[in-house]
Amino acid sequence: MxxxxxxxxxxxxxxxxxxxxxxxxxxxxxxxxxxxxxxxxxxxxxxxxxxxxxxxxxxxxxxxxxxxxxxxxxxxxxxxxxxxxxxxxxxxxxxxxxxxxxxxxxxxxxxxxxxxxxxxxxxxxxxxxxxxxxxxxxxxxxxxxxxxxxxxxxxxxxxxxxxGNGAKMKLVVNMIMGSMMNALSEGLSLADNSGLSPQTLLDVLDLGAIANPMFKLKGPSMLQGSYNPAFPLKHQQKDMRLALSLGDENAVSMPVAAASNEAFKKARSLGLGDLDFSAVYEVLKGAGDSGKA
Ligand SMILES: NC(=O)C1=CN([C@@H]2O[C@H](COP(=O)(O)OP(=O)(O)OC[C@H]3O[C@@H](n4cnc5c(N)ncnc54)[C@H](OP(=O)(O)O)[C@@H]3O)[C@@H](O)[C@H]2O)C=CC1
Ligand SMILES: O=CCCC(=O)O
Structure with missing residues (x-):
């Protein structure tokens, strides 16, 4: 062919x-x-x-x-x-x-x-x-x-x-994925800032009901601050934006996705758009650090 x-x-x-x-x-x-x-x-x-x-x-x-x-x-x-x-x-x-x-x-x-x-x-x-x-x-x-x-x-x-149905399905999937990446980043940051080992958190997550390939693949490299792009952050933010717009059209409230989009936008504004989307961790880590006494 x-x-x-x-x-x-x-x-x-x-x-x-x-x-x-x-x-x-x-x-x-x-x-x-x-x-x-x-x-x-x-x-x-x-x-x-x-x-x-x-x-x-x-x-x-x-x-x-x-x-x-x-x-x-x-x-x-x-x-x-x-x-x-x-x-x-x-x-x-x-x-x-x-x-x-x-x-x-x-x-x-x-x-x-x-x-x-x-x-x-x-x-x-x-x-x-x-x-x-x-x-x-x-x-x-x-x-x-x-x-x-x-x-x-x-x-x-x-x-x-x-x-349109293929596009919409893809945006729904990536909206969930982007929100999950934000949740993982916040969790790693919370573990770190409250005196826990983020690596141990990854080990615990991997054995429980919310174990998933994304946490397993991205978690360890995030802890090393390594963001070689597989899925560029600028594309993830584009997908959050398009998913939120689909939510607007259908009057679906998506506060979790909206907050996640803000974190991806912030990451882009810091020049992280060409890194892997897991680099959003740098933004959420930063938020944790700035909150320290
Ligand atoms: N990376 C991933 O993990 C995944 C990505 N996707 C989606 O797949 C698509 C491609 O992603 P990915 O390969 O990662 O992206 P890249 O940024 O690596 O590649 C983008 C491609 O688009 C081309 N391009 C950009 N702007 C223009 C333009 N104005 N005219 C013509 N060509 C243009 C680029 O050309 P040039 O080389 O000249 O810049 C390049 O070939 C995106 O929609 C992304 O959301 C879907 C699933 C997974
Ligand atoms: O659009 C990108 C999706 C990346 C993935 O499914 O791991």
């Missing part, structure tokens, strides 16, 4: 490499074109523009940072819309809001193409290992066509119906 791949950041690079390893023919494009070279070494071809990739491939996948990047790659000059049409499918796996997805879907349909949104749960390592959870919605025929690729990229894919 031949696919195009737009966006070779942390996730896109791992996902495109995975497709190549499994025998897919892949044509890649990235805004910073030099990032394509690593994929070329694995056998990828390069497109000069998103339009170029879509012209060449029946199916094109995108993995881009945020709504503005997702829209730009479709609607701007040399974008996807210039070449999409009858017999071509576009699959956006970026985390965006439902309105962005709907706008892209409508434009692609007007040109005769088909569209699926398919954001993912799981980070850099699951992307490298083909263990993502795919949250797809939109055109069911295109979804079925993409199953061989989804089977390589993920351990499970869900088809959630109409466009």
């Amino acid at each position: 031949e696919v195009g791949f737009l966006g070779l950041g942390i996730m896109g690079k791992a996902m495109a490499a995975n497709l190549l390893r499994h025998g897919f023919r892949v044509t890649v494009w990235n805004r910073t074109l030099s990032k394509c070279q690593e994929l070329v070494a694995l056998g990828a071809a390069v497109g000069e523009t998103p339009a170029d990739v879509v012209a060449k491939c029946r199916y094109t996948i995108a993995m881009l940072s945020d709504p503005s990047a997702a829209l730009s790659v479709v609607f701007d000059k040399d974008g996807v819309l210039e070449q999409i049409g009858e017999g071509k499918g576009y699959v956006d796996m970026s985390t965006v809001d439902a309105a962005t997805s709907c706008k892209i879907s409508e434009a692609i349909k007007q040109k005769g193409g088909v569209f699926v949104e398919a954001p993912v749960s799981g980070s850099k390592k699951p992307a490298e290992d083909g263990q993502l959870v795919i949250l797809a919605a939109g055109d069911k025929v295109l979804y079925d066509d993409m199953v061989p690729a989804f089977d390589v990229l993920g351990k499970k894919s869900f088809f959630l119906g109409e466009i």
Whole structure:
């Protein structure tokens, strides 16, 4: 199967490499074109523009940072819309809001193409290992066509119906994840500031009812102040913002998420946006320290 791949950041690079390893023919494009070279070494071809990739491939996948990047790659000059049409499918796996997805879907349909949104749960390592959870919605025929690729990229894919449902599900999941990261950070800080060993707290958590892979993976590196980005904090804050906006639209009160968003915003304002989202611990640790007598 031949696919195009737009966006070779942390996730896109791992996902495109995975497709190549499994025998897919892949044509890649990235805004910073030099990032394509690593994929070329694995056998990828390069497109000069998103339009170029879509012209060449029946199916094109995108993995881009945020709504503005997702829209730009479709609607701007040399974008996807210039070449999409009858017999071509576009699959956006970026985390965006439902309105962005709907706008892209409508434009692609007007040109005769088909569209699926398919954001993912799981980070850099699951992307490298083909263990993502795919949250797809939109055109069911295109979804079925993409199953061989989804089977390589993920351990499970869900088809959630109409466009927007994949985006919404992803935002709900990440809203919970961001709030949990804040709760863990506050807990580590409280343990530390009240004379307990934060490492022992992690050991206790790991044996109880709230043990989870995220605490297990991120906890030890947070205690070392090591925040090598798997999931950049700026993207987590974007997801909290979009989830809060979904809450606004549906009159759902989300005080925990709102407070967590403030902590992520504060972390961004301190220049931590490109670090892993667990770097929010630096903000909450700081709050604890400043409270000391
Ligand atoms: N990292 C993670 O753990 C996960 C991330 N996600 C989501 O996946 C998406 C990608 O994440 P990730 O790979 O971590 O992000 P990165 O920041 O590593 O990569 C972002 C990608 O988007 C491209 N990009 C940004 N702005 C534009 C633009 N205006 N026009 C064209 N291309 C643009 C970047 O190009 P360039 O190289 O030129 O900057 C890069 O290829 C995000 O929506 C994120 O929320 C979902 C699950 C997990
Ligand atoms: O959007 C990023 C999600 C990261 C994860 O699921 O571990």
